[in-house]
Each structure stands twice: as structure tokens, then as C-alpha cells.
Amino acid sequence: MSKRSAGLMVYKIVAGEILVVLVHPGGPFWRKKDPGAWTIPKGEIGDGEDPLQAARRELREETGADLAGEEAVALTPARQAGGKIVEAWAIAADIDADAIVSNRFEMEWPPRSGRRQSFPEIDRAQWFPLGQARRRINKGQVALLDELEQRLHRARR
Secondary structure (H helix, E strand, O other): OOOEEEEEEEEEEEOOEEEEEEEEEOOOOOOOOOOOOEEOOEEEOOOOOOHHHHHHHHHHHHHOOOOOOOOOEEOOOEEOOOOOEEEEEEEEOOOOHHHOOOOEEEEEOOOOOOOEEEEEOEEEEEEEEHHHHHHHEOHHHHHHHHHHHHHHHHHHO
């Protein structure tokens, strides 16, 4: 069975342009990776957990932003290269990407050193226009950007 994650595609429209907030994973493995490393704020769905509630929880844990009361529109789940299914919802909101506060994780670093270090799960967040977001986001999540764009264009007509 494929692993499942849930996440929120937070977007806003500024001067007619759609912007989405993406997050960059923290830790030494991701430090120098950029194109294809960014993602929507997301994480694994707990056993018996409602996927939308999991997505809202992950946003809080990874950014500190709480959008519990905001209307969420379900997007078509996307499959990443490793087989993980990402269930996502679009939410129109304006969060401060420069003020994120992420939870942390511990790992042995450097490998086989016996030393444990703490790293932020997310080391930064940024608003991107869709074109830039497509170049930065994990390739398995590009379909989420495409669907958001299509839905918003249909809604404008």
C-alpha cells in the first residue's frame, strides 16, 4: 500500500498573478538542493486521521500558520515518483513566509559519528509565481499547481 500524505496549497492572487507558498525541507540532505526540492506543506496522515485535518496540522507544524477556519477546496491527489500519494487542498490565504516557525527533528549527523543533531523540518518558505513554482516543486506535485491554475481561471470567467 502506498504511503499517503496530506497538505495545503496556500495561494493568493496579487495584481492578477497567482502566487503559491512552498516550503523547503530542512536538514543536511536538502541544504544544497533547490529545483525539485520544494513542496507544499505536507506530511503523513496518521492512522484514522481525517486527511484534511492532517493537512491543517502539517501546515501548523511546518510553518506555524493556523488556517483551521479557512475554506479548503480538494484537489485531485497526486502521485510522487516514489509512489507516495499526496492529498491536497487549496486555501486562499496570506501567510508571512518570512516568519515561519517549523518543528524540529533529530538525526545522527554526520553519519556514523554517534552525534545527534536537531534540524528544522522546514528551513524556509517562499511565495512563488506559478512558473517559478513549477521549476522548484517536487515534480510529482506539479499537477497540483496545474489544477489550481485551471480552477482559478475557470472561476474568473
